[in-house]
Amino acid sequence: xxxxxxxxxxxxxxxxxxxxxxxxxxxxxxxxxxxxxxxxxxxxxxxxxxxxxxxxxxxxxxxxxxxxxxxxxxxxxxxxxxxxxxxxxxxxxxxxxxxxxxxxxxxxxxxxxxxxxxxxxxxxxxxxxxxxxxxxxxxxxxxxxxxxxxxxxxxxxxxxxxxxxxxxxxxxxxxxxxxxxxxxxxxxxxxxxxxxxxxxxxxxxxxxxxxxxxxxxxxxxxxxxxxxxxxxxxxxxxxxxxxxxxxxxxxxxxxxxxxxxxxxxxxxxxxxxxxxxxxxxxxxxxxxxxxxxxxxxxxxxxxxxxxxxxxxxxxxxxxxxxxxxxxxxxxxxxxxxxxxxxxxxxxxxxxxxxxxxxxxxxxxxxxxxxxxxxxxxxxxxxxxxxxxxxxxxxxxxxxxxxxxxxxxxxxxxxxxxxxxxxxxxxxxxxxxxxxxxxxxxxxxxxx
Amino acid sequence: xxxxxxxxxxxxxxxxxxxxxxxxxxxxxxxxxxxxxxxxxxxxxxxxxxxxxxxxxxxxxxxxxxxxxxxxxxxxxxxxxxxxxxxxxxxxxxxxxxxxxxxxxxxxxxxxxxxxxxxxxxxxxxxxxxxxxxxxxxxxxxxxxxxxxxxxxxxxxxxxxxxxxxxxxxxxxxxxxxxxxxxxxxxxxxxxxxxxxxxxxxxxxxxxxxxxxxxxxxxxxxxxxxxxxxxxxxxxxxxxxxxxxxxxxx
Ligand SMILES: Cc1cc2nc3c(=O)[nH]c(=O)nc-3n(C[C@H](O)[C@H](O)[C@H](O)COP(=O)(O)OP(=O)(O)OC[C@H]3O[C@@H](n4cnc5c(N)ncnc54)[C@H](O)[C@@H]3O)c2cc1C
Ligand SMILES: NC(=O)c1ccc[n+]([C@@H]2O[C@H](COP(=O)([O-])OP(=O)(O)OC[C@H]3O[C@@H](n4cnc5c(N)ncnc54)[C@H](OP(=O)(O)O)[C@@H]3O)[C@@H](O)[C@H]2O)c1
Numbered sequence: 021x022x023x024x025x026x027x028x029x030x031x032x033x034x035x036x037x038x039x040x041x042x043x044x045x046x047x048x049x050x051x052x053x054x055x056x057x058x059x060x061x062x063x064x065x066x067x068x069x070x071x072x073x074x075x076x077x078x079x080x081x082x083x084x085x086x087x088x089x090x091x092x093x094x095x096x097x098x099x100x101x102x103x104x105x106x107x108x109x110x111x112x113x114x115x116x117x118x119x120x121x122x123x124x125x126x127x128x129x130x131x132x133x134x135x136x137x138x139x140x141x142x143x144x145x146x147x148x149x150x151x152x153x154x155x156x157x158x159x160x161x162x163x164x165x166x167x168x169x170x171x172x173x174x175x176x177x178x179x180x181x182x183x184x185x186x187x188x189x190x191x192x193x194x195x196x197x198x199x200x201x202x203x204x205x206x207x208x209x210x211x212x213x214x215x216x217x218x219x220x221x222x223x224x225x226x227x228x229x230x231x232x233x234x235x236x237x238x239x240x241x242x243x244x245x246x247x248x249x250x251x252x253x254x255x256x257x258x259x260x261x262x263x264x265x266x267x268x269x270x271x272x273x274x275x276x277x278x279x280x281x282x283x284x285x286x287x288x289x290x291x292x293x294x295x296x297x298x299x300x301x302x303x304x305x306x307x308x309x310x311x312x313x314x315x316x317x318x319x320x321x322x323x324x325x326x327x328x329x330x331x332x333x334x335x336x337x338x339x340x341x342x343x344x345x346x347x348x349x350x351x352x353x354x355x356x357x358x359x360x361x362x363x364x365x366x367x368x369x370x371x372x373x374x375x376x377x378x379x380x381x382x383x384x385x386x387x388x389x390x391x392x393x394x395x396x397x398x399x400x401x402x403x404x405x406x407x408x409x410x411x412x413x414x415x416x417x418x419x420x421x422x423x424x425x426x427x428x429x430x431x432x433x434x435x436x437x438x439x440x441x442x443x444x445x446x447x448x449x450x451x452x453x454x455x456x457x458x459x460x461x462x463x464x465x466x467x
Numbered sequence: 468x469x470x471x472x473x474x475x476x477x478x479x480x481x482x483x484x485x486x487x488x489x490x491x492x493x494x495x496x497x498x499x500x501x502x503x504x505x506x507x508x509x510x511x512x513x514x515x516x517x518x519x520x521x522x523x524x525x526x527x528x529x530x531x532x533x534x535x536x537x538x539x540x541x542x543x544x545x546x547x548x549x550x551x552x553x554x555x556x557x558x559x560x561x562x563x564x565x566x567x568x569x570x571x572x573x574x575x576x577x578x579x580x581x582x583x584x585x586x587x588x589x590x591x592x593x594x595x596x597x598x599x600x601x602x603x604x605x606x607x608x609x610x611x612x613x614x615x616x617x618x619x620x621x622x623x624x625x626x627x628x629x630x631x632x633x634x635x636x637x638x639x640x641x642x643x644x645x646x647x648x649x650x651x652x653x654x655x656x657x658x659x660x661x662x663x664x665x666x667x668x669x670x671x672x673x674x675x676x677x678x679x680x681x682x683x684x685x686x687x688x689x690x691x692x693x694x695x696x697x698x699x700x701x702x703x704x705x706x707x708x709x710x711x712x713x714x715x716x717x
Contacts, residue, residue, distance in 0.1 A: 045511065086515060086518035087517065087521040087522060088518070107522065111522045111523070
């Protein structure tokens with residue numbers, strides 16, 4: 021069974037005709053895995069490129085979406101892997117719990133968060149999502165369900181966290197939530213005039229739980245990298261004003277806007293980007309300082325606009341995200357930003373973040389101590405050329421790439437950027453899973 | 468928001484579960500009744516229980532109930548720890564028309580599962596609700612029951628009987644404080660229709676059905692089409708003269 025469907029990632033590029041199945045039971049899922057032809061799990065499809073796409077068998081996890089148990093003593097939550105992060109928040113924030121690590125959207129599955137070992141704005145402090153995973157159940161190539169943790173099947177555990185679905189199908193995950201006393205974040209906005217000052221703020225604000233910077237990536241020369249650094253802390257109940265106290269977990273519902281159609285590509289020329297960027301910058305400058313914002317608008321500002329990926333038009337867009345090791349960050353980031361600024365391609369969102377230590381329980385996780393930069397570009401020949409240029413700058417500075425965002429890198433680029441990729445390919449051969457679990461991306465990248 | 472309790476007959480059905488989620492989100496406690504539930508081996512059913520409990524912080528209990536096991540029906544109802552404020556019956560069996568035409572055994576199963584079982588359990592429940600003096604009974608019937616068509620008249624005729632039964636029950640209980648709702652969902656993307664090529668615009672999601680049911684309960688609606696377009700479609704289909712209708716392929 022299963023139907024032929026066009027699939028794409030959040031960037032809407034590339035698209036492939038795939039055989040898609042959505043098993044309802046463990047035994048159906050296992051039968052699918054055993055049926056031959058390489059398979060890959062698909063969560064909510066929020067990876068930008070072709071990570072969750074297999075032409076021969078894409079296994080949608082949407083029926084595995086039940087929460088199984090919770091301990092209010094330890095904060096440990098056991099769920100099926102297709103449960104949405106947004107649903108976890110909806111259920112547990114009113115009881116004083118929040119994800120210990122969250123990406124910039126709540127529309128992701130727990131399985132997808134494990135497979136990409138998601139990092140958040142608190143990576144410098146708390147590390148990645150995998151740090152909070154206690155155990156996971158994996159369907160392997162033999163159709164067996166294997167419990168993996170830091171104590172049992174350790175090797176499989178470590179390659180599964182950040183392993184992009186290439187070790188098997190995660191069906192259950194137990195992970196720890198963090199206790200919070202409110203759903204409000206005390207945000208500090210710090211406008212800075214260039215990249216160096218932005219990095220200085222990051223380096224001196226290591227004590228802040230959350231930090232991230234938005235970069236105006238069209239400014240150049242002395243203003244290269246001028247940005248808004250945003251620091252955040254969970255607000256304590258006593259610091260709320262009477263208004264917020266009425267809604268202590270900030271869970272009252274908001275309306276969602278929607279982008280109903282494919283916006284024409286010309287709405288995003290560098291001119292409108294320039295306006296967008298400078299408005300953002302000046303707004304921050306005026307209202308700089310402290311403010312209380314709800315968890316939803318702090319962590320998930322884009323979630324309030326459904327289908328915002330459509331503003332890039334039908335051709336889709338690519339996201340570039342690399343991390344540069346700390347000693348090379350300053351030089352590497354300036355070179356990257358200069359290349360972007362010179363190209364006039366702009367970027368709707370340029371996000372800079374300081375990452376902390378590598379996840380010791382992952383063998384293939386993206387993060388390393390240093391700076392990560394993320395940029396979006398509409399797909400066209402000029403931007404694709406620029407992306408190749410950004411790849412080589414990253415390579416020259418010893419950086420590597422986030423596979424959850426990649427849609428077009430070459431196998432050679434991956435090989436040069438990350439020696440672990442050869443090790444992973446070898447392990448996949450040794451475990452005889454290379455032909456069993458593969459995505460369009462892993463095939464493209466020779467994993 | 469008024470809190471209360473909801474009983475779902477056919478507690479494993481996609482629509483029944485959507486109704487359970489929706490009412491649980493409003494604070495209702497939930498009773499799920501499904502066949503082959505008592506063995507405790509049904510991991511999925513128990514996963515649904517923990518899921519609803521964790522998401523909405525309401526109690527969920529599971530009961531064994533097979534609508535075709537008529538003799539145990541009263542016992543099942545008597546054993547419920549509380550008589551729910553609202554009961555939704557999501558039991559149904561689509562069958563396979565072409566097979567069922569040639570097999571009395573499978574025809575019987577379709578007829579009983581869509582009419583006899585659901586109608587008999589409501590017969591008993593209606594009396595209990597009548598005695599109590601309040602309650603809402605929600606029967607999920609089908610637009611297929613509005614007019615028999617070659618492609619599904621065995622299923623359709625049983626739904627037709629069920630719709631008629633609900634109509635009569637509503638009439639009988641209207642002055643007794645008990646409200647009866649007939650739901651005609653149209654196409655719904657569920658386990659029942661998985662693999663069928665349903666037109667997107669005419670197809671509702673199980674949660675749409677749940678929301679429509681909730682509204683119908685508060686507003687005391689009688690007959691509910693989930694997608695309004697189906698009301699129009701069925702109006703047309705009902706009014707095609709039989710001489711023409713019998714030659715159509717729809
Ligand atoms: C607006 C936006 C903001 C984002 N911000 C961040 C961020 O701040 N930090 C960050 O780290 N990421 C971020 N991401 C990326 C996102 O967190 C990851 O791509 C995540 O994996 C998406 O989850 P998903 O359920 O949609 O997975 P999918 O996109 O469906 O799949 C992603 C990968 O996970 C694998 N996978 C999914 N489910 C399973 C499973 N059950 N078993 C095995 N493998 C599985 C897939 O095979 C695939 O390789 C962002 C994405 C968007 C769209
Ligand atoms: N899907 C549609 O397009 C559509 C359209 C119109 C009307 N409907 C009606 O909507 C209702 C819900 O259906 P659905 O779409 O949610 O499909 P579903 O998931 O297949 O649900 C039907 C449920 O009925 C249960 N059932 C069948 N016979 C039973 C019996 N003897 N005792 C107890 N339970 C029994 C099944 O239980 P098991 O899981 O144990 O088999 C199943 O869970 C049905 O009445 C259906 O006829 C559906």
